[in-house]
Amino acid sequence: MKWLVALVVVLNLVVAMYGSLKQRPPLDVHAQEVSPGQVRLLPANWKPDASAPKAQASAPAASAPAAQPLHETKPAASAAKSQVKPAAKPEASKAADKPQDKAGQEKAAQDKKTQDKQPEALACYRWSGLNDSLLARVKGGVPQLKLKSGQMQEDSKEESKGSGRFWVYYPPLATQSETKTLSAEMRDKGFDNYIVSNDEFKGNLSLGLFGKEDAAKTLVARLKAAGYDKAVVKSKDQPAKITALTFKDLDAAQAERLKALQKRLTPGIALKGC
DSSP, rough: OOHHHHHHHHHHHHHHHHHHHSSOOOOOOGOOOOGGOOOOOTTTOOOOTTTHHHHHHHHHHHHHHHHHHHHHHHHHHHHHHHHHHHHHHHHHHHHHHHHHHHHHHHHHHHHHHHHHHOOOEEEEEEEEEHHHHHHHHHHHHGGGOOOOOOOEEEEEEEEEEEEEEEEEEEOOOOSSSHHHHHHHHHTTOOOOEEOOOOTTTTTTTTEESSSSSSHHHHHHHHHHHOOOOOEEEEEEEEEEEEEEEEEEOHHHHHHHHHHHHHHOOOOSSOOOOO
């Protein structure tokens, strides 16, 4: 029993000696946490006291590395501040872009307004081939178009219009008395005639008006056989006035009314652009 107690005592002594001899790990002062309230900035002209114990001098020296981050907080703060400023720039640029966006919207609205104000394309139509009767009908409907002064122009010309008839005549002789004698001779031979006295063919002997050209030529052949070889066949054309109306600078409503009027009055005579 004594030996057992002695053995325990010896083991305790060995353990105690091993713990005292074991080296402690070096102290990392940078890993220690320092309270901001305990940090003090040293004045620029501060010098360590030579008479102070080394242990006391080492304490400020040890605290100096911990305090150094406080001196470095200014660049860090300025760096953070510099990082914050660029983040604010997009907002400033966005705010600066707002007037530009507003100006662009105003310009777009102005351009649209200008386009809306541009005059619409004006139409021009020509209504031609109107004789006197058709012209009267058309002019009766023109007030429906509500035209302004100068929007309608009228052009007329004389055109020869065939009547479908053919006239046979004989030229006059040298004197009126000789012509009368000739007229009497023709009557005696069965050729009815009379002396023209009231138009450009005054003095000529009119021998007949035929609806077909062949009938007129047959009479001429008979006259030549009887010795009257100067008979002439003439197509009887009548001069006619043909009018064309030009409608200029018509707006959409006026153009539609004009087209409706043309379809109602002259479906066979179409409007033409001018």
